[in-house]
Amino acid sequence: MNIICEKEKILKAINSVVKAVASKTTMPILEGILIQTNDKEIKLTTYDLEIGIEYIMEAEVKEEGSTVVNAIMFSEIIRKLPDVEIHIYLNENNLLVIECEGSLYKLATMNPDEFPELPRIDIESAIEVEQNTLKNMIRKTIFAVSTEENRPIFTGCLFEVSSNCLNVVSVDGFRLAWKKQLLNDKVGDFKAVIPGKTLIEVNKIILDSFDKIKIGVSKNQALFEMENCKIVTRLLEGEFLNYASVIPSSWETRIKVNKNQFQDCFERISLISASATEKEKRYPVKLMVDIGKITIACTNQTGDAKEEMYVETEGKNIEIGFNPKYFLDCLKVIEDEEIYVELGTSISPCIIRPIEKTGDYTYMILPIKLKD
Amino acid sequence: MNIICEKEKILKAINSVVKAVASKTTMPILEGILIQTNDKEIKLTTYDLEIGIEYIMEAEVKEEGSTVVNAIMFSEIIRKLPDVEIHIYLNENNLLVIECEGSLYKLATMNPDEFPELPRIDIESAIEVEQNTLKNMIRKTIFAVSTEENRPIFTGCLFEVSSNCLNVVSVDGFRLAWKKQLLNDKVGDFKAVIPGKTLIEVNKIILDSFDKIKIGVSKNQALFEMENCKIVTRLLEGEFLNYASVIPSSWETRIKVNKNQFQDCFERISLISASATEKEKRYPVKLMVDIGKITIACTNQTGDAKEEMYVETEGKNIEIGFNPKYFLDCLKVIEDEEIYVELGTSISPCIIRPIEKTGDYTYMILPIKLKD
Numbered sequence: 001m002n003i004i005c006e007k008e009k010i011l012k013a014i015n016s017v018v019k020a021v022a023s024k025t026t027m028p029i030l031e032g033i034l035i036q037t038n039d040k041e042i043k044l045t046t047y048d049l050e051i052g053i054e055y056i057m058e059a060e061v062k063e064e065g066s067t068v069v070n071a072i073m074f075s076e077i078i079r080k081l082p083d084v085e086i087h088i089y090l091n092e093n094n095l096l097v098i099e100c101e102g103s104l105y106k107l108a109t110m111n112p113d114e115f116p117e118l119p120r121i122d123i124e125s126a127i128e129v130e131q132n133t134l135k136n137m138i139r140k141t142i143f144a145v146s147t148e149e150n151r152p153i154f155t156g157c158l159f160e161v162s163s164n165c166l167n168v169v170s171v172d173g174f175r176l177a178w179k180k181q182l183l184n185d186k187v188g189d190f191k192a193v194i195p196g197k198t199l200i201e202v203n204k205i206i207l208d209s210f211d212k213i214k215i216g217v218s219k220n221q222a223l224f225e226m227e228n229c230k231i232v233t234r235l236l237e238g239e240f241l242n243y244a245s246v247i248p249s250s251w252e253t254r255i256k257v258n259k260n261q262f263q264d265c266f267e268r269i270s271l272i273s274a275s276a277t278e279k280e281k282r283y284p285v286k287l288m289v290d291i292g293k294i295t296i297a298c299t300n301q302t303g304d305a306k307e308e309m310y311v312e313t314e315g316k317n318i319e320i321g322f323n324p325k326y327f328l329d330c331l332k333v334i335e336d337e338e339i340y341v342e343l344g345t346s347i348s349p350c351i352i353r354p355i356e357k358t359g360d361y362t363y364m365i366l367p368i369k370l371k372d
Numbered sequence: 373m374n375i376i377c378e379k380e381k382i383l384k385a386i387n388s389v390v391k392a393v394a395s396k397t398t399m400p401i402l403e404g405i406l407i408q409t410n411d412k413e414i415k416l417t418t419y420d421l422e423i424g425i426e427y428i429m430e431a432e433v434k435e436e437g438s439t440v441v442n443a444i445m446f447s448e449i450i451r452k453l454p455d456v457e458i459h460i461y462l463n464e465n466n467l468l469v470i471e472c473e474g475s476l477y478k479l480a481t482m483n484p485d486e487f488p489e490l491p492r493i494d495i496e497s498a499i500e501v502e503q504n505t506l507k508n509m510i511r512k513t514i515f516a517v518s519t520e521e522n523r524p525i526f527t528g529c530l531f532e533v534s535s536n537c538l539n540v541v542s543v544d545g546f547r548l549a550w551k552k553q554l555l556n557d558k559v560g561d562f563k564a565v566i567p568g569k570t571l572i573e574v575n576k577i578i579l580d581s582f583d584k585i586k587i588g589v590s591k592n593q594a595l596f597e598m599e600n601c602k603i604v605t606r607l608l609e610g611e612f613l614n615y616a617s618v619i620p621s622s623w624e625t626r627i628k629v630n631k632n633q634f635q636d637c638f639e640r641i642s643l644i645s646a647s648a649t650e651k652e653k654r655y656p657v658k659l660m661v662d663i664g665k666i667t668i669a670c671t672n673q674t675g676d677a678k679e680e681m682y683v684e685t686e687g688k689n690i691e692i693g694f695n696p697k698y699f700l701d702c703l704k705v706i707e708d709e710e711i712y713v714e715l716g717t718s719i720s721p722c723i724i725r726p727i728e729k730t731g732d733y734t735y736m737i738l739p740i741k742l743k744d
Contacts, residue, residue, distance in 0.1 A: 073643065073674060080640045095675065103640060106676035268452045268475060271445065302445060303467065304478035 001035070001065025002089035003042055005057070007081055007100070010088075013044050013055040014075045016229050019201040021071040022048035032068035033075075034115045035088075037061045045118065046071060051198050052118040052232040053205070063089070068110040069096045077105050118232050121223050123216035125190035127161055127183055131206040131213045131226070137168045138203045140179045140361060143329045145196035146172035153238035156193040159215065159222075163189075169243045170196070175326045176364040178243060192217040193240055198233040205229065247364055248349060251342035253289050256312040256355065259339050263331040265296050265307040266324045272305040273298045273324055284321035284368035289313055289343065298324075320346045321370040330363040346370065373407070373437025374461035375414055377429070379453055379472070382460075385416050385427040386447045388601050391573040393443040394420035404440040405447075406487045407460075409433045417490065418443060423570050424490040424604040425577070435461070440482040441468045449477050490604050493595050495588035497562035499533055499555055503578040503585045503598070509540045509551045510575045512733060515701045517568035518544035525610035528565040531587065531594075535561075541615045542568070547698045548736040550615060564589040565612055570605040577601065619736055620721060623714035625661050628684040628727065631711050635703040637668050637679040638696045644677040645670045645696055656693035656740035661685055661715070670696075692718045693742040702735040718742065 014033065022030035025048070034045040042059045046052070067090055077098055078086065087099040095106040138157070146154035151173075158169040166181045202224055206213060214225040217235065224231040266285075273285050277300070288295040296307040320343060330352055336359075342351040352363040386405065394402035397420070406417040414431045418424070439462055449470055450458065459471040467478040510529070518526035523545075530541040538553045574596055578585060586597040589607065596603040638657075645657050649672070660667040668679040692715060702724055708731075714723040724735040 070674075073647065076643045077640060080636065080643065082636070102680035102682075103637070104676075104678040104680075105640070105644065108673070108675055264452065264454070265475070268449060268477070271448045271452065272477070275445065301480070302442075303480055304476075306476040308474035308476075310474075 001037055001067055002063035002087075003037060003059045003061050004085055004087050005042070005059035007078065007083050007086050009057055010059070010086065011075075011078050013057045013228075014071075014078060016055050016205050017044045017046040017053045018071050018075055019204055020046040020048050020051040020053040020231075028070075029068060029110050029114050029116075031070055031072070032110050032115070033071045034066065034068050034112055036066040036112070037064045045115070047116055047118055049116065050195070050234060051201055054118065054230045054232075056228050065090060066112040067094075067096055068112050068115050069107050073107055074098075077107075119221055119234075121216065121218045121221045121232060123223060124218050125161070125188050126214055126216035127166060127187050128185065128212050128214045129166065129181065129183070130210045132208045132210060133181055134213055134215070135203055135206050135208055137166070137179045137181060138199050140333045141168045141170045141177040142196060142199055142203070143333070144170040144172055144175050144177035144363075145199075146170075148172070153193055153236050153240055155197075156195045156236040157199055158191065158193050158240045158243070159217075160191045161187055161189050167243075169240070171241050171243065174323070174366050175330070176241075176243060176246070176362075177330065178247075178362045178364075180360040190217055191240070192222055193236040193238070194222050194233060195236055198222075198231075202231055205231065246349075247362060248342075248344055248351060251315065251344060251351070253313070253315040253318045253343040255289060255294060255314075255341045255343075256338055257294070257309065257341060258311075259331060259334055259336055261309060262339070262341075263328065265309060266327045266331065269296050269298050269305050269307055270324045270328060272300065272303055275302040276300040284370065285324045286319060286321055286370060288317075288319045290317055296324075318343055318346060319370065320350070321368040322350070322365060323368060326365045330365075334361070373409055373439055374435035374459075375409060375431045375433050376457055376459050377414070377431035379450065379455050379458050381429055382431070382458065383447075383450050385429045385600075386443075386450060388427050388577050389416045389418040389425045390443050390447055391576055392418040392420050392423040392425040392603075400442075401440060401482050401486050402488075403442055403444070404482050404487070405443045406438065406440050406484055408438040408484070409436045417487070419488055419490055421488065422567070422606060423573055426490065426602045426604075428600050437462060438484040439466075439468055440484050440487050441479050445479055446470075449479075491593055491606075493588065493590045493593045493604060495595060496590050497533070497560050498586055498588035499538060499559050500557065500584050500586045501538065501553065501555070502582045504580045504582065505553055506585055506587070507575055507578050507580055509538070509553060510571050512551045512705045513540045513542045513549040514568060514571055514575070515705070516542040516544055516547050516549035516735075517571075518542075520544070525565055525608050525612055527569075528567045528608040529571055530563065530565050530612045530615070531589075532563045533559055533561050539615075541612070543613050543615065546695070546738050547702075548613075548615060548618070548734075549702065550619075550734045550736075552732040562589055563612070564594055565608040565610070566594050566605060567608055570594075570603075574603055577603065618721075619734060620714075620716055620723060623687065623716060623723070625685070625687040625690045625715040627661060627666060627686075627713045627715075628710055629666070629681065629713060630683075631703060631706055631708055633681060634711075634713075635700065637681060638699045638703065641668050641670050641677050641679055642696045642700065644672065644675055647674040648672040656742065657696045658691060658693055658742060660689075660691045662689055668696075690715055690718060691742065692722070693740040694722070694737060695740060698737045702737075706733070 036043045044055045098105040160167045216223040285298045340353045350365045408415045416427045470477040532539045588595040657670045712725045722737045
């Protein structure tokens, strides 16, 4: 193998593929990047047996070949080289030589035949969206993915296409996040649950741009395909929550609130509520709705906190308990200036919705029972 | 106690004093800020029994008094309040009430009489420099302070005034950093060794501005005095190294090198040298000087690294071993475009100096013996 490539181009390629390099593994080959040549291109591949990434880039291929090199060491050296052409080749001792101006590095390599093959995917359904759209949908739902391994299906996000609309939904037993996006092209319906970990990495690789990304699914796998770069991941198996059916369709109390002010209140209240002792943890933050006013309050051994906001209210007065973290998580990703907060009884879920009927998100938070 | 103050002003005061709040302590009072009133001012004090900080700020004092409140909780709440006037008072239950628009917080307090008094300092000698000058001097020497507690005197920086020049020197047994600064006013000579930990905190508090700071010393204490803010610290006891006498006055080999290129070479070489196994650690990075050229090289089980640079050389050819970290630490803080590197034999120290004779820094690095 013997190639010449530009530093910035190969660094971009490496930065994309390193996301699927295994970190704690007993198989050193999984800590490597597989480098393969093909006419005027090179292909970099990483695979931690859960996510696999392939990146194809142009390069001057002087001699065909392939090798596997430790990803961290390779990427760090490339990153620190000057921004010029880099000469990369295997020498007679099977070391990977990286040469560039006065710098000469030789790295140990591994046998490319031992690198595990990425699963082949027979795509059954696929959609195409802009990368910034997908980035936004992941960001606005990923925080509600469960981290509990006892119900593995909820450690992923549901990607459901139905009636030309992509719904991304996550749920962890305490709250639910649902983001909608109308699709431009007519596509067939499908459902797939993609691991949260994969989506976090996908989100780092995709750009905040209007460039397209194709999302394809087979029975057990999903594929994210961009120009140059492919990401393969397994799907989670099992039945996801029928999310639409658990969201209350009516409310007893509704408030219209300035999103930023509401968020600031919860951030301050959290300072006190987060300092609660183990025993006090069961006492939640209390939200009280009165005519034209809400009060958020919390008391524990550190101190007392009370926040009042004058807001538009409709319906009944109510007192209800919450974990403020769940409010903060969704308020942080909402960009609207004003939002609706809808409440039922003191033991029914709270819904956060856009003011506009055409709005494209719904958050649901379960209450905590207040001590009498 | 009952005061009204602007949020930004008190936040600035808190940010300055929190640096001396004890973090891991069995005395909760040391985790607090002592708040005292005085006519039209309030004074905030923190003291971890090593560093003490006092900050005086204007405020509307409606009722005199004093209290101690947990520093972290107090600062976090103030930080998150809107940027308006804040009303702070002790209520009938001795809770500290923080009130601002719709927000009302009550924090537990501690008895101000239990707060330890800051040591009184009878200043024997003092100098005045601009804050950015001191900041720069600390930044350029602090990295060579020893972290080994077996020779406590070297865990501090020497501040030596002699012949109207301030010398700040640190040394850890492997390298030495020395920064000089001519003083404008005539002042008496003195020597004081200030704990490195104190200087790190002082450096966070002082500004990158031309505002003055007074440095005063007594037998056992030092005082840093700025407008509004005083920092008190103990001095380290013992005899510091006679630094000027250990620096070689002549060289056998001298190279003139581009600082940034030299630093880049060491940064790349470090990637390989830092990956050495425990056993290989004894093999240092090798620096070879030939006529008009230097080579830096390193070999271990991860790979081989070699860097060549064409530079101006004078004197003998030489091969010498080093820990590249010591080069990087000083190269990172040097701002000159070019520097001199002076060498003696392969077992004598290496000196890094400015090209200008009037330059104001000297770094010394001890070599590591090369294996034959």
